[in-house]
Amino acid sequence: MTIPDSGCVMENGASCLPCTPEEEKKIVTDLRNESERNLKEGNLYFVISSSWFRKWERYVGIDGDENLIGNQSSDSRHINGASSVVAERPGPIDNSDIVENGSDSDGKGNDIQLRRLLIEGQDYVLVPQGVWEKLHGWYKGGPELPRKMILQGVYHKKFDVEVYPLCLKLVDSRDESQSTIWLSRKASLTELFQKVCALKGIEQDKVRIWDYFNKRKYAQLSVSNKTLEESNLQMDQDILLELVDGHQSSKIGMDSTGNDLALVSLEPSRSPLTIAGGPTLSNGHSGYRSNLYPGSxxxxxxxxxxxxxxxxxxxxxxxxxxxxxxxxxxxxxxxxxxxxxxxxxxxxxxxxxxxxxxxxxxxxxxxxxxxxxxxxxxxxxxxxxxxxxxxxxxxxxxxxxxxxxxxxxxxxxxxxxxxxxxxxxxxxxLNRVKQKPYIEMKDSDGRPDEEVAAECWKNHKARNDSVIVDVCQGQYKSTLVCPVCSKISITFDPFMYLSLPLPSTITRTMTVTVFYGDGSRLPMPFTVSVLKNGFCKDLLLALGTACGLKSDESLMLAEVYENKIYRYLEMPLEPLASIKDDEHIVAFRFQKKEIGKTRLVIFHRWQEKF
Known part of the structure; x- marks a missing residue:
């Protein structure tokens, strides 16, 4: 693959146009495809602000459906086939909106940190090293924000770009001063010791470093190839630096204030119920996966x-x-x-x-x-x-x-x-079944549901038997009817989760009891769905449809309180928000020709005794 040279530099800091937009698009596409074919741990990726990258996509004619990085951006969708419209060429790469110290566009990625809680595709994109070198050669700008690809997981391996390296707060026990250290979670404890010693100018054999999570000594860290993630170190936690010499060696069992401190044994616990291993912690966002299953x-x-x-x-x-x-x-x-x-x-x-x-x-x-x-x-x-x-x-x-x-x-x-x-x-x-038997399922053949359900559950338990099955699983009943021969097949399938719809945020359900004005039928409740910001006329319309109101009939709404009519809802534009969920609403159904007649409400009461 031949890639054109970047050319000269213009006064505004951007390079001359070495390529047309179509050529830039092809070069970046080819480099991206080559990178995906050669995924491996340690590959370098660069973080670019989505704001700038969308401008470049518009310039080269990329719409949301063919986004090169695989994250659809809303600002680029409007192009959609309008390749004849040439967008303005973007200026220098500008990552100032995604870094902590904003306007520094010439800094190096080792010194400048990303703002926290950024979202890939929305706030930033990740591009392979080859793509960054081309884009930076064409447009200059920055700051450059390199990040390494790491391999995550034990049984299901996954490639991630470590966008947020591990941030550790180094507390110096000599003066309680604090320093910030950034390292990959895949870095070893040896690398941590080297960085701390270089930062403080101390020889490694005179240093003791503690896991100081929540300002407590949890475990003493030792020089080894064990990674920071395996050592269970967390983002933004403290680590404690102590010096080891003749004067301080007697203070191993004390904290910086001189108080006695119980030390944590580094030997494995003898209890078979203790937890194994350390974490694999990452903030990577690129979903590259491979199917490797090492033993454990x-x-x-x-x-x-x-x-x-x-x-x-x-x-x-x-x-x-x-x-x-x-x-x-x-x-x-x-x-x-x-x-x-x-x-x-x-x-x-x-x-x-x-x-x-x-x-x-x-x-x-x-x-x-x-x-x-x-x-x-x-x-x-x-x-x-x-x-x-x-x-x-x-x-x-x-x-x-x-x-x-x-x-x-x-x-x-x-x-x-x-x-x-x-x-x-x-x-x-926790599956109690060590050897799962092969079971051939039988048709229901018109048998009672109880018998078929018991048989299906027995077959399921023959392969899956644990406390989770006992507590959290049940069965669905599925009925299939053949459209040709009308044969009915009933099966019972296990489930662990039930998906339920969330209540609508724009509608509400209301139950209204409909009374016949002439007393010809018994009262009947109807439940209808109406807009929360609707009016009484909307409730009357939905209620009329639900109860089959005839063209010569009408409905009148009323609120009932303590078995009495509290008020009539006669205004069509009265907001439904004025009716609370716990209020009892009724509707009287009568002939339209009876509108205007005197209303006579009859209450049925027990005869009072004197």
Whole structure:
């Protein structure tokens, strides 16, 4: 592939036009396709402001349907076939709207950080290194924001561009000063030590670094090839720097104020119920995936002090359990809300508070070798034994992201999707069936529904038997009728989730009891849907359709309160907002020729005794 040279530079900072818009489009398309064919960990991508990139797309004639980066932009859709209209050539690349220190367009990506909570496609796009080099050669500008591609997940591998590297707050115990360190989650602890020592000008053998989450010493970090994500370090958390020398070596068991501090053992816990491994945390946004399934086993355990749990703060005797909250790790309320629902489901609480090791299925190829169930059980026990002390679910989140990279990072995700993955993963990890039998389904053949349902459930339980099935699954009844022979086939299919429609935000339902003015029929309630900002005339129209009002008939609305007519709703333009949901509305149905006659309302009462 031959790519034209960038040419000279003009006075405004942009290069001369080395290519036509059509040539620029082809070059970028070819470079993007080449990059996708050569995906590998460590590939470099660059962040570009969507605002500038949309201008370039319009210039080269790209509409929303053929967006080169795969993220449709609303501003580019209006082109749609209007290739004959030439848009203005954009100026230099301008990323000032997506970086923290805005106007610096000549800075380097190592010093300038992205604004938090940006959304790919809406706020920025990611382009391969080759595309960036061409665009920067043609347009100049910046600042350049390089980001590396990392590989996420254990069983289902996924390529992500690490848009937000891990931010750590380094606290120097000597003077309580703070410094900010940015490193990839894939960086090793050795790289962390090297960066800290270079920043502070200290020899590595005289440094001790602690995981200082929530200003507490959780674990001492050691020089090794273990990654930061495996060490369970979180975005924006603190790490503590201490010097090791003859004078300070005696203070290993004290904090910076001299108070005694219980140290956390780095040895694996001997309990088989402890949680394994560390997290895979990422804020990548490019959805490149590969299907690799390496083996895995339960790793080293973690002590109870991880996640903020401390046996000293456990529930006091007689205090009700399950009152602990979950600390947000960024925008993880989607995860915390789902977890709180599950850890307060009585059958699940009873199940995980007892010893359930015998039901852990480590051989199920559809499961996570029992690791997810162990992690969830460990978190549930902490929540039910920590009194009112909030728990930071660092280990669980890391475990979740390790098996489901789509939930990595600190941005919002869909809570129902998280719940679906979690329930399915718990079921597979706790499936009591080790060898699933082959079962041939039978037709209903006119048998009673109860018999067919029991048979289908028995067949389902023969392959899927866990506490999740016991508590969270049921059966749908499906009826199929052949349009040719009219044969009826009835099956019962298992389900775990029921999708229900959300209430409309623009309509409301109203129930009105219709009375016949001549008393010829019994009163009948009708429920109709009307606009929330509608009027009484709209209610009369919907009600007339529902009750089959004839052309020579009319309806009159009234509000009933304490078995009496409180008021008549005679104004057609009276807003329905004036009628509250708990008010009892009735309608009298009578002949139009009777309009104008005297109204006589009869009340039926018990005869009073004197």
């Amino acid at each position: 086993s339960l790793g080293s355990g973690l002590t109870d002090m991880d996640d903020g749990f401390d046996a000293c703060n456990s529930a006091r005797k007689g205090e009700k359990g399950g009152l602990a909250g979950l600390q947000n790790l960024g925008n993880t309320c989607f995860m915390n809300s789902a977890l709180q629902c599950l850890v307060h489901t009585p059958p699940l609480v009873e199940y995980f508070l007892k010893d359930c090791r015998a039901e852990i299925n480590t051989d199920n190829p559809l499961g996570m070798h029992g690791e997810l169930a162990l992690a969830f059980g460990d978190l549930l026990r902490k929540l039910w034994s920590s009194g009112r002390t909030a728990i930071a679910p660092r280990v669980f989140k890391g475990k979740l992201a390790r098996f489901a990279p789509q939930f990595s990072g600190y941005n919002q995700h869909d809570s129902q999707e998280l719940l679906a993955f979690l329930l399915d993963g718990l079921h597979e990890d």
